[in-house]
Amino acid sequence: MKVILQQDIKGQGKQGQLVDVSDGYARNYLLPRKLAVTANMENVSVMKQQEKARLRKLEADKAAAKKIATELEGVQVTVKARSGGTGGKLFGAVTTKEISDALLDQHGIEIGKNKMTQEEHIKSFGAYEIKCKLGFEITGTIHLLVIEA
Helix, strand or coil: CEEEECCCECCCECCCCEEECCHHHHHHHHCCCCCEEECCHHHHHHHHHHHHHHHHHHHHHHHHHHHHHHHHCCCEEEEEECECCCCCEEEEEECHHHHHHHHHHHHCCCCCHHHEECCCCEEECEEEEEEEEEECCEEEEEEEEEEEC
Protein backbone atom coordinates (compact mmCIF):
# COMPACT_ATOMS: atom_id res chain seq x y z
CA MET A 1 0.00 0.00 0.00
CA LYS A 2 1.31 3.43 -0.90
CA VAL A 3 1.09 6.07 1.84
CA ILE A 4 2.32 9.63 2.36
CA LEU A 5 4.15 10.04 5.67
CA GLN A 6 2.99 12.86 7.95
CA GLN A 7 6.00 12.52 10.29
CA ASP A 8 9.53 11.13 10.09
CA ILE A 9 9.41 7.38 10.75
CA LYS A 10 12.62 5.51 11.42
CA GLY A 11 13.22 2.84 8.82
CA GLN A 12 10.47 4.11 6.50
CA GLY A 13 11.19 7.68 5.45
CA LYS A 14 10.85 11.38 6.09
CA GLN A 15 7.80 13.60 6.40
CA GLY A 16 6.03 14.24 3.09
CA GLN A 17 7.61 11.24 1.40
CA LEU A 18 5.59 8.72 -0.65
CA VAL A 19 6.49 5.20 0.53
CA ASP A 20 5.27 1.69 -0.12
CA VAL A 21 4.50 -0.30 3.06
CA SER A 22 2.65 -3.52 3.79
CA ASP A 23 -1.13 -3.31 4.03
CA GLY A 24 -1.27 -4.48 7.66
CA TYR A 25 1.41 -1.99 8.81
CA ALA A 26 -0.48 0.86 7.15
CA ARG A 27 -3.97 -0.13 8.37
CA ASN A 28 -3.01 -1.17 11.91
CA TYR A 29 -0.21 1.26 12.79
CA LEU A 30 0.36 4.23 10.47
CA LEU A 31 -3.19 5.27 9.59
CA PRO A 32 -4.82 4.99 13.07
CA ARG A 33 -1.98 7.00 14.66
CA LYS A 34 -2.19 9.66 11.92
CA LEU A 35 1.45 9.02 10.98
CA ALA A 36 0.47 8.62 7.32
CA VAL A 37 -2.39 9.15 4.88
CA THR A 38 -3.33 6.97 1.92
CA ALA A 39 -1.79 8.02 -1.37
CA ASN A 40 -4.89 8.87 -3.39
CA MET A 41 -4.89 11.48 -6.14
CA GLU A 42 -6.00 14.32 -3.86
CA ASN A 43 -3.37 13.64 -1.20
CA VAL A 44 -0.61 13.28 -3.81
CA SER A 45 -1.49 16.66 -5.35
CA VAL A 46 -1.50 18.26 -1.87
CA MET A 47 1.91 16.67 -1.20
CA LYS A 48 3.29 18.12 -4.45
CA GLN A 49 1.95 21.60 -3.61
CA GLN A 50 3.53 21.44 -0.15
CA GLU A 51 6.85 20.37 -1.67
CA LYS A 52 6.77 23.31 -4.10
CA ALA A 53 6.01 25.71 -1.24
CA ARG A 54 8.84 24.22 0.83
CA LEU A 55 11.30 24.67 -2.06
CA ARG A 56 10.21 28.29 -2.59
CA LYS A 57 10.71 29.01 1.11
CA LEU A 58 14.13 27.34 0.99
CA GLU A 59 15.19 29.54 -1.94
CA ALA A 60 13.92 32.67 -0.18
CA ASP A 61 15.85 31.75 2.98
CA LYS A 62 19.00 31.15 0.92
CA ALA A 63 18.64 34.53 -0.80
CA ALA A 64 18.14 36.23 2.58
CA ALA A 65 21.31 34.58 3.93
CA LYS A 66 23.30 35.80 0.90
CA LYS A 67 21.91 39.31 1.38
CA ILE A 68 22.93 39.36 5.04
CA ALA A 69 26.42 38.11 4.13
CA THR A 70 26.89 40.97 1.66
CA GLU A 71 25.56 43.51 4.18
CA LEU A 72 28.10 42.34 6.77
CA GLU A 73 31.09 43.03 4.48
CA GLY A 74 31.24 46.78 5.08
CA VAL A 75 29.96 46.83 8.65
CA GLN A 76 31.90 47.50 11.84
CA VAL A 77 30.20 46.89 15.17
CA THR A 78 31.32 48.75 18.29
CA VAL A 79 30.75 47.24 21.72
CA LYS A 80 31.43 49.19 24.90
CA ALA A 81 32.76 47.16 27.82
CA ARG A 82 33.92 47.94 31.34
CA SER A 83 37.60 47.88 32.13
CA GLY A 84 38.68 45.34 34.70
CA GLY A 85 42.03 46.81 35.57
CA THR A 86 45.37 47.53 33.93
CA GLY A 87 46.68 46.15 30.68
CA GLY A 88 43.53 46.62 28.62
CA LYS A 89 41.69 43.71 30.22
CA LEU A 90 37.91 43.61 30.43
CA PHE A 91 35.72 43.00 33.43
CA GLY A 92 34.23 39.72 32.17
CA ALA A 93 34.02 38.88 28.48
CA VAL A 94 32.08 40.13 25.48
CA THR A 95 29.39 37.56 24.63
CA THR A 96 27.75 36.74 21.32
CA LYS A 97 24.46 38.09 22.72
CA GLU A 98 26.05 41.50 23.27
CA ILE A 99 27.47 41.41 19.74
CA SER A 100 24.09 40.41 18.30
CA ASP A 101 22.29 43.19 20.18
CA ALA A 102 24.89 45.79 19.12
CA LEU A 103 24.63 44.68 15.47
CA LEU A 104 20.86 45.07 15.58
CA ASP A 105 21.00 48.48 17.30
CA GLN A 106 23.76 49.98 15.16
CA HIS A 107 23.02 48.56 11.70
CA GLY A 108 19.57 46.93 11.84
CA ILE A 109 20.92 43.48 10.92
CA GLU A 110 19.49 40.65 12.97
CA ILE A 111 21.66 37.57 13.47
CA GLY A 112 21.02 35.09 16.25
CA LYS A 113 23.68 34.65 18.90
CA ASN A 114 23.88 30.92 18.21
CA LYS A 115 24.97 31.56 14.60
CA MET A 116 28.14 33.36 15.71
CA THR A 117 31.32 31.43 16.41
CA GLN A 118 34.23 32.70 18.46
CA GLU A 119 37.62 31.02 18.39
CA GLU A 120 38.48 32.50 21.78
CA HIS A 121 36.74 34.58 24.43
CA ILE A 122 36.99 38.34 23.98
CA LYS A 123 38.57 39.55 27.22
CA SER A 124 40.52 42.63 26.10
CA PHE A 125 39.98 45.81 24.12
CA GLY A 126 40.71 45.86 20.41
CA ALA A 127 39.47 44.72 17.01
CA TYR A 128 38.17 41.22 16.33
CA GLU A 129 36.56 39.26 13.52
CA ILE A 130 33.58 37.07 14.38
CA LYS A 131 32.47 34.38 11.92
CA CYS A 132 28.73 33.86 11.36
CA LYS A 133 27.24 30.68 9.93
CA LEU A 134 24.14 31.94 8.12
CA GLY A 135 23.05 28.56 6.76
CA PHE A 136 23.26 26.95 3.32
CA GLU A 137 27.08 26.89 3.58
CA ILE A 138 27.05 30.71 3.59
CA THR A 139 29.25 32.48 6.12
CA GLY A 140 29.76 36.13 6.97
CA THR A 141 32.27 38.07 9.04
CA ILE A 142 31.46 40.70 11.62
CA HIS A 143 34.20 43.25 12.27
CA LEU A 144 34.02 44.00 15.98
CA LEU A 145 35.66 46.85 17.86
CA VAL A 146 35.66 46.62 21.66
CA ILE A 147 36.14 49.99 23.38
CA GLU A 148 36.09 51.17 26.98
CA ALA A 149 32.73 52.30 28.35
